[in-house]
Amino acid sequence: MNNGNVSVQKWSASSRIFHWISVLLLLVTWLLMLVYGYTDSKIYIGLHKAFGMSVLFWMLARVINRVFTKAPPALPMPKFQIIVSQLTHFILYALLIAMPVTGLLMSVYGGRPVDMFGLFEIPVFVTPVRSMARFYNDVHADILWPMIIVFTGLHIGAALYHQFIKKDNLIGRIK
Numbered sequence: 717m718n719n720g721n722v723s724v725q726k727w728s729a730s731s732r733i734f735h736w737i738s739v740l741l742l743l744v745t746w747l748l749m750l751v752y753g754y755t756d757s758k759i760y761i762g763l764h765k766a767f768g769m770s771v772l773f774w775m776l777a778r779v780i781n782r783v784f785t786k787a788p789p790a791l792p793m794p795k796f797q798i799i800v801s802q803l804t805h806f807i808l809y810a811l812l813i814a815m816p817v818t819g820l821l822m823s824v825y826g827g828r829p830v831d832m833f834g835l836f837e838i839p840v841f842v843t844p845v846r847s848m849a850r851f852y853n854d855v856h857a858d859i860l861w862p863m864i865i866v867f868t869g870l871h872i873g874a875a876l877y878h879q880f881i882k883k884d885n886l887i888g889r890i891k
């Protein structure tokens with residue numbers, strides 16, 4: 717057993733790397749959308765799509781990692797908190813996959829291929845349908861994005877609660 721604040725059982729090195737690179741990719745993807753909002757420049761929407769697709773590829777690898785590596789046992793805490801945290805982690809995985817998938821579908825149904833940093837292109841693999849593009853645009857912007865904000869907020873709020881109120885070094889497990 718670990719003893720309180722002194723030592724903790726960590727997530728595997730791969731899980732820790734997957735976690736923080738995902739955070740970085742999500743941040744960059746969002747910032748690019750923010751900059752696009754101000755500039756309306758094609759460069760930023762193009763980069764938004766390429767980084768967004770990078771989130772998808774990264775998350776697919778992360779799911780494989782999650783299946784094959786063991787999660788550390790939960791810190792001592794009420795059962796409901798363990799269930800809520802596991803449920804939140806599961807939902808965050810699902811959102812980080814669904815978000816780029818709807819972005820991709822919005823693009824290809826709009827008849828636009830996705831340029832991956834000039835390295836390769838994801839072609840239009842469906843018959844473009846305007847109404848489908850609009851549907852996925854709505855899901856992307858009005859449903860999934862607010863959900864990402866809510867669940868990420870919950871997640872970071874919980875991390876801060878552990879850090880500053882419970883002082884149980886939970887963050888040390890993912891550092």
Ligand code: HEM
Pocket residue numbers: 742745746749761764765766767768769771812815816817818819820821822823830856857858861
């Ligand atoms: C985790 C990945 C992604 C995140 C977090 C994300 C986030 C966002 C956000 C916050 C918006 C603005 C929504 C609003 O109008 O309020 C947006 C719009 C958009 N996203 Fe993404 N996105 C991701 C992936 C993608 C991908 C992979 C593509 C396409 C391949 C894409 C294409 C677009 C497009 C075309 C828009 C609409 C721009 C416009 O309104 O003109 N996104 N995204």
Ligand code: HEM
Pocket residue numbers: 731734735738739742782790801804805806808809812868871872875886887888889890
């Ligand atoms: C400053 C930002 C963040 C902090 C401080 C943070 C902190 C943590 C901590 C402490 C854990 C381990 C929890 C435990 O051991 O029970 C964790 C796990 C996790 N975090 Fe974060 N996190 C941050 C951002 C994010 C973001 C933005 C996402 C996704 C949108 C995310 C998704 C996850 C997931 C899915 C896990 C479960 C580990 C796994 O299965 O890979 N985190 N985070």
